Amino acid sequence: MGQKLELFDVTIIGGGPAGLYAAFYSGMRDMKTKLIEAREELGGMYPEKIVWDVGGMATVRAAQLTKVMIQQAQTFDPTIVLGQQITGLERLVDGTMRITSATGEQHWSRTLILAIGHGALKLAKLNLPGAEKYEKDNLHYNVTDVASFRDKRVLISGGGDSAVDWANELVGIASLLRLCTAGSTLMVWSGM
Known part of the structure; x- marks a missing residue:
């Protein structure tokens, strides 16, 4: 060896x-x-x-x-x-x-x-031109601070139980919450 x-x-x-x-x-x-x-x-x-x-x-x-x-x-x-x-x-x-x-x-x-989970090393990102300019403030690929979504309008796009789990978590925190499960990548969009 x-x-x-x-x-x-x-x-x-x-x-x-x-x-x-x-x-x-x-x-x-x-x-x-x-x-x-x-x-x-x-x-x-x-x-x-x-x-x-x-x-x-x-x-x-x-x-x-x-x-x-x-x-x-x-x-x-x-x-x-x-x-x-x-x-x-x-x-x-x-x-x-x-x-x-x-x-x-x-x-x-x-x-x-x-036991590698899904995406610890490379998150699947939204494949749309210009999406990266929203990643700092509005487009999130994971939730690290639930409180940062307080009183925001939130759209969760993703497939599977993770999207539903996050929607359940943000009910009562976000001012408006929408869940779209058409995709397979979890994305959270927040706005004023």
Whole structure:
């Protein structure tokens, strides 16, 4: 292999809620675990989102949930690597895998779990001429601060449950709210 790599039983790509729970669960099963996250922090992309579907819990903000999940994931001392986007994977002759990051760092694992969510690295953007000039103030590809939509007219365009979740979250905050589910990308337009 060239450089001496430490072999892990399981390597998890993605440090959002699914990756955090996978780290806890594999540690609970006495597996030597590594969790790799492309961003510089654990917890996922949508800290303001309300999470409705965790068994045994009342609705909770994602930031509160992931704070507890980060603590839980660290119970069995997994190796946590931040700021590494994975760009390569090679299955070796012995069945193990060599995982390579954009920084050139390599990781060695028996098992790989992909818990990468949808778009942490590259958001799908509105493909219309001139759309970028609205991205600072009116066109948003995710919601990072629910309060910034207070008393605004909001149009959410997107497919799936995420668009509906955000619409539910913004009811009572926005002065007017419209939901359009024709597309597959979540976009939020706010105006006066």
